[in-house]
Amino acid sequence: MTKYVVVGAGIIGLYTAFNLLDKGVKAKDITIVAQYLPGDESINYTSPYAGGNFSCITGNDPETLHFDKLTYLSLGRIQRALGGPSCGLDRCTSYEHWEHKPPPVKIESLKSYLDQYEETPVEKLPANCAYGIKFLSWSFNCPKFLSNFHDYLAFTRGVKIVRKTLTHISQGFVSAETKVVLNCTGLGSHKLGGVNDTKCYPTRGQVVVIKAPHIKENVMFWGSDFATYIIKRPYSNDQLILGGFMEKDNWTADTFGEQTKDILRRTTTLFPKILNENSGGANLKDVEILRVVSGLRPSRHGGVRIERELIDEGKIVVHNYGASGYGYQAGFGMGEKAARLAIAKETKI
Numbered sequence: 001m002t003k004y005v006v007v008g009a010g011i012i013g014l015y016t017a018f019n020l021l022d023k024g025v026k027a028k029d030i031t032i033v034a035q036y037l038p039g040d041e042s043i044n045y046t047s048p049y050a051g052g053n054f055s056c057i058t059g060n061d062p063e064t065l066h067f068d069k070l071t072y073l074s075l076g077r078i079q080r081a082l083g084g085p086s087c088g089l090d091r092c093t094s095y096e097h098w099e100h101k102p103p104p105v106k107i108e109s110l111k112s113y114l115d116q117y118e119e120t121p122v123e124k125l126p127a128n129c130a131y132g133i134k135f136l137s138w139s140f141n142c143p144k145f146l147s148n149f150h151d152y153l154a155f156t157r158g159v160k161i162v163r164k165t166l167t168h169i170s171q172g173f174v175s176a177e178t179k180v181v182l183n184c185t186g187l188g189s190h191k192l193g194g195v196n197d198t199k200c201y202p203t204r205g206q207v208v209v210i211k212a213p214h215i216k217e218n219v220m221f222w223g224s225d226f227a228t229y230i231i232k233r234p235y236s237n238d239q240l241i242l243g244g245f246m247e248k249d250n251w252t253a254d255t256f257g258e259q260t261k262d263i264l265r266r267t268t269t270l271f272p273k274i275l276n277e278n279s280g281g282a283n284l285k286d287v288e289i290l291r292v293v294s295g296l297r298p299s300r301h302g303g304v305r306i307e308r309e310l311i312d313e314g315k316i317v318v319h320n321y322g323a324s325g326y327g328y329q330a331g332f333g334m335g336e337k338a339a340r341l342a343i344a345k346e347t348k349i
């Protein structure tokens with residue numbers, strides 16, 4: 001009896017299903033189908049590998065700024081729905097820095113909604129940094145959050161979630177009652193039949209996960225050719241995520257020792273407290289490395305694709321993919337737009 005089929009159970013598919021419910025679609029009318037589900041690990045499933053937090057890394061166009069803002073302002077409600085901070089979503093102070101000052105439109109937007117927003121005095125900025133702010137951010141324990149989001153949708157609300165691999169988007173129309181298929185397949189849209197979006201490409205990242213109970217904050221530094229970030233992972237037994245890399249069109253799942261060294265060097269230079277207050281000692285060799293992983297951000301030339309498309313005899317597909325490095329922090333806003341397009345009455349595009 002499924003009227004709306006969401007293809008994909010990454011953060012974008014889950015946020016999209018949440019938004020369909022928000023807009024009054026009944027849980028019994030929604031099915032999520034996906035090759036990989038929360039709890040799985042695969043290089044073809046990006047969401048478990050995100051840092052992940054709300055940062056100011058995204059673009060400056062009005063729609064992106066709107067997606068960020070709507071997501072930031074909605075995370076409190078999602079956190080409550082999923083049972084509070086232990087769901088893997090908690091608040092944390094973030095210190096964010098830029099090599100080049102962001103444009104006024106970005107700064108004005110951030111100022112308008114970020115809690116505890118403060119500009120960092122110039123004398124307190126790290127070397128080679130033009131601008132910095134401090135604010136109260138959101139941090140995700142991504143694997144835990146995905147699992148709790150899955151359980152909320154499946155068990156609290158009653159959305160059906162099924163493991164299934166599609167070779168063509170039309171296979172999302174699982175029954176005669178299916179009105180709309182929402183394509184939330186991330187990088188999968190590159191080779192999914194009927195979509196085959198050659199604008200999709202990966203932006204590979206590598207992160208080093210260390211044990212660091214003494215770090216309670218996020219610290220980020222965005223440059224024209226580097227991204228250095230330190231993210232406190234909530235409810236993780238004191239894990240700290242150190243990153244990172246932004247390698248366009250690199251599809252490898254391998255991790256590299258040279259990149260690990262570079263990440264450790266950059267993050268401990270940016271935030272010496274990682275070493276200075278490390279209980280195991282103040283040298284790089286004393287850091288307790290728990291894991292090194294790589295992940296592929298689902299990027300797309302031209303940005304996210306959120307639009308309705310009519311396929312085979314008027315069947316409606318709503319695409320929602322291409323979240324690149326900001327699926328957690330902008331994805332609720334993306335899902336809101338996709339859900340709106342999905343329930344729109346008219347079948348014309």
Ligand SMILES: Cc1cc2nc3c(=O)[nH]c(=O)nc-3n(C[C@H](O)[C@H](O)[C@H](O)COP(=O)(O)OP(=O)(O)OC[C@H]3O[C@@H](n4cnc5c(N)ncnc54)[C@H](O)[C@@H]3O)c2cc1C
Pocket residue numbers: 007008009010011012013033034035036037044045046047048049050051052053054055164165166167184185186187188189192204205206207243244294295296297298321322323324325326327328329330
């Ligand atoms: C190192 C790293 C750090 C990051 N840090 C952050 C951060 O701090 N903040 C932030 O907001 N974002 C961050 N991101 C980005 C974030 O992880 C992505 O934007 C997000 O996970 C994309 O989610 P998605 O649902 O689009 O894709 P995915 O998580 O890849 O999910 C795709 C889903 O579609 C399914 N699928 C694909 N093809 C098919 C098919 N043919 N049939 C059936 N199912 C299919 C998959 O099985 C999966 O369920 C980071 C990413 C990386 C790699």
